[in-house]
Amino acid sequence: EALCALANILEPPKPSKKTTASYNVSQAHLLNPKETLIKGCVDTAESGGLESLIWISSMPHTSGGGVVVEPDLGSVDRLDLLEESCRLLASLAPLLLSDTAAAKGCARWAIDILEAFDGILKRMIESSNNKETIMAQEATNELNMNALRGLVALAKYDPLKIRIVDMSLPKLLHAKNLGGERNDISSAASQVLLSLGFTEDEITAQVAGNNPDLLVDWFCLQRSLLIQAMARAELRVHLIHTWRAAFNETKNSSAMRLIRQVSGQSSASGGSGDEGSDTEKDLFENFTADDDTLEQRKSLVKQYADIYGIEETRRSIDRTLSDQHALLVNDEVGLMNRHVFPLNDTTSEREWVLSHRRRLEVKSNADPSTISLLDTTPQRIEKLLDCCFPSRLLRNVVVPVEDLCPQASFNFRALMMPQRRYFSFRREGQLLSRLCDKQASALDSDDVHWTLGFTNSTFAGEFVDSL
Numbered sequence: 402e403a404l405c406a407l408a409n410i411l412e413p414p415k416p417s418k419k420t421t422a423s424y425n426v427s428q429a430h431l432l433n434p435k436e437t438l439i440k441g442c443v444d445t446a447e448s449g450g451l452e453s454l455i456w457i458s459s460m461p462h463t464s465g466g467g468v469v470v471e472p473d474l475g476s477v478d479r480l481d482l483l484e485e486s487c488r489l490l491a492s493l494a495p496l497l498l499s500d501t502a503a504a505k506g507c508a509r510w511a512i513d514i515l516e517a518f519d520g521i522l523k524r525m526i527e528s529s530n531n532k533e534t535i536m537a538q539e540a541t542n543e544l545n546m547n548a549l550r551g552l553v554a555l556a557k558y559d560p561l562k563i564r565i566v567d568m569s570l571p572k573l574l575h576a577k578n579l580g581g582e583r584n585d586i587s588s589a590a591s592q593v594l595l596s597l598g599f600t601e602d603e604i605t606a607q608v609a610g611n612n613p614d615l616l617v618d619w620f621c622l623q624r625s626l627l628i629q630a631m632a633r634a635e636l637r638v639h640l641i642h643t644w645r646a647a648f649n650e651t652k653n654s655s656a657m658r659l660i661r662q663v664s665g666q667s668s669a670s671g672g673s674g675d676e677g678s679d680t681e682k683d684l685f686e687n688f689t690a691d692d693d694t695l696e697q698r699k700s701l702v703k704q705y706a707d708i709y710g711i712e713e714t715r716r717s718i719d720r721t722l723s724d725q726h727a728l729l730v731n732d733e734v735g736l737m738n739r740h741v742f743p744l745n746d747t748t749s750e751r752e753w754v755l756s757h758r759r760r761l762e763v764k765s766n767a768d769p770s771t772i773s774l775l776d777t778t779p780q781r782i783e784k785l786l787d788c789c790f791p792s793r794l795l796r797n798v799v800v801p802v803e804d805l806c807p808q809a810s811f812n813f814r815a816l817m818m819p820q821r822r823y824f825s826f827r828r829e830g831q832l833l834s835r836l837c838d839k840q841a842s843a844l845d846s847d848d849v850h851w852t853l854g855f856t857n858s859t860f861a862g863e864f865v866d867s868l
Contacts, residue, residue, distance in 0.1 A: 405485050412492045442496035446507045451493070455510070457486040458517040461524065484544045487521065490514050491551035498558050503707035511708060515555050515564060521548040522572040525586075529579070542586070549576065549589035556596035559701045560708045560751065565597060566620050567735035567747050570613050578611065602839075608831045617736045618819060619832055621744045625817060626840065628743065628750075629789070630691040631698055631757050632782050633811055636802060637688050638761070639778055644805065689812035693843040702761075705754045739819040741788045741856055743781065753781050778802055789815035789852065799850045813850040814840060823855075824862030 445451050460483060494514055497507050525545045552569070555561045565573075576590035591600070599616055600606050609615035691698075737744055743753040760779060790796035797803070799813050816833055823829075837851070 412488070436501075439496050439499050439501050442493050442499075443502055443505055443507055445493065446497070446502075446510055447505075451507075451510050452513075454486045454490055454493075455513045455517050457482055458490055459520055480540060480544070484547065487518075487544050487547040487551070490517065491547045491554075494551040495554035498554070498707070506710060508707040509710060511555060511558065511561055512564070514551065515561055518548040518551050518555070519565075519569050519572070521545060522569060522576065526572055526575050529575070539582075542583070545576075545586055546589055549586070549593055552593045553589075553596050556593050558708070559704050560754075562597055563620075563624065563737075563750060564747050565593075566617055567737045570597075570616060570736060574611050574613055602835065604835050605832065608828050608835070612828075613736060614819075614821075615828060615832065617740070618829065619836070621737060621740045621819070622816060622832070622836055624750075625741070625744055626814060626836075627694055627697060627701065628753065628785070629813070629815060630694045631754075632785055633689065633691055634698070635757060635760055635779065635782060636800070636811060637685065640688075640802070641685060643776065685807070687808055687810045689810050689846065692845070702754060702758045705751065706758060709751065709755060739821055741817040741819070741854075742784055753785075756781060788817055788856065789813065789854065791854070810846070810848050812846060812848055813852065815852045815854060817854045817856070818858065820857040822859045822861065823864045825867050826864050827867040830867060 445454075460479070494511065496502055497511050497514070502508060521544060525541065525548075528541065552565065552573075556565050573590050573593050576586050577594065579587045579590075594600050597620070599609070599619070605619055609619060735746060737746055739745075743749040756779065786796055786800060790799065799809075800811055801809050816836070818829065833853070
C-alpha cells in the first residue's frame with residue numbers, strides 16, 4: 402500500500418479544467434507541481450528508495466521464475482509489487498533527467514532503470530513465444546505498459562537512446578507487431594520508436610520498415626556524422642594551439658602576411674589584437690564551423706556528463722545493479738557490434754564523448770599543467786580518421802593535420818557502413834540518399850568531401866548493380 406501511495410504521489414498530474422484563477426489563493430503561495438515532483442524524486446533517490454525499486458522491478462513474475470497462468474495469492478502479491486514499482490519508476494524516469502535532479506547526480510540512476518525496463522520487455526517476449534494463455538498475458542499487461550511508458554521518457558536522452566537502440570530495439574519491434582488483444586502494447590512501443598526518432602522521417606520509416614538492422618544503420622550513420630563534427634572541433638583547437646605557439650615564437654608579422662598571400666586570402670591585417678586571435682582568423686578562416694550541429698553537440702555532451710558524472714568513475718554502489726544485470730545478459734550481442742569505431746559498442750562511444758568533453762575543458766581552462774595535452778591529436782581521433790580515410794594519402798589531403806594548409810576546410814562527411822555480407826544495396830542506398838539530402842539542406846557550403854566506406858565486408862548477388 403505504501404508503494405502504491407508513493408506511485409500515486411509521483412505520477413504526473415493530469416491537466417485540470419479548473420484554472421488557478423478559480424482559487425482564492427495568492428499566486429505567490431501556489432506550489433509548482435513539477436518542482437514538487439522533482440523534489441520527491443531527488444528525495445527517493447537520496448534515501449535509497451530508488452535502488453530498492455530497481456531491485457524489485459528486476460524480479461521475475463513468480464518466485465520460481467515461471468509463468469503466471471493460474472495466479473495464487475503469493476504470485477498475485479509479487480505481481481502487484483512489480484506493477485507498482487514499475488509504475489513508480491516510469492513516473493520517476495523523466496524527473497531524474499531534469500536539470501535539477503541531474504545537478505544532484507540523480508540522472509545516473511537512469512541506466513539502471515533502463516536495464517530494469519529492458520528485462521521486463523525480455524520476459525514479455527519470452528512469455529509471448531511460449532504461447533501463454535490470454536489470462537497470463539493480461540496479468541502482466543499493466544507491467545509491460547509501465548515499462549514502455551518509462552522507455553518513452555528515457556529514449557529522448559542521447560546517452561540512453563543509444564543503449565536502447567543497441568539492446569532493446571528488437572524487443573520494441575516485437576511489441577509493436579503485437580496485435581489482437583494487445584493493441585495497447587503495440588501503440589506504446591510505437592511511442593518509444595517515435596522518441597528514438599525512427600518514425601519522424603516518413604521516407605526512412607518506409608524504407609527501413611521493421612528491419613532492426615536498417616534502423617540501427619540509420620541511427621549509427623547519423624550519430625557518426627555528429628561524432629565527426631565533434632572530432633573537427635577538437636582538430637580546430639589542436640591546430641590553433643599548435644600554430645599559435647609557432648608564430649608566437651617567430652614574433653614576425655611578415656610571416657603572417659606571407660601565409661595570407663600563399664593561401665590566397667584577402668583579409669587585411671589590422672595590426673592590433675593578440676597574435677593568437679590573428680592566427681586563428683588568418684590561418685583557419687576556411688575551417689568549417691559546423692554551426693548546424695553546434696547545439697546538438699552541446700546538448701549531447703551535457704547529457705553524457707549528467708548521466709556519467711564529472712568524475713572519471715562512478716560510485717561503486719551506483720553500478721552494482723548494472724554489473725549484476727550485465728552478468729545475466731552476457732550472452733546477448735548488441736546490434737551495434739558490426740558498426741565501425743566508436744559506434745561498435747556503447748562503451749566505446751561513451752568513452753569517446755567523455756574524452757571529447759575533457760579535451761574541450763582543457764582548452765577552455767587553459768591550465769598550464771594540462772594545456773600540453775593539446776600538442777598532439779588524441780588517439781581516438783586518429784582511430785576515427787583511419788576508419789573514415791583508410792588511404793593515408795587521401796586523409797592528408799582532406800584532413801591535413803600535420804601540414805599547414807590554410808585553404809583546407811576539413812569539411813568531410815564519412816558514411817561508414819557496418820561490417821556484413823551485402824547481397825544488395827538497394828535499401829541501404831535509399832537510406833544514404835535520404836541522409837545526404839538532409840545533410841545537404843543544413844550545410845552552408847558546397848565544399849564538402851563525401852566518402853562511402855566498407856570495412857571487413859563481402860559482396861554478392863545484385864550488390865554491384867544496386868550500388
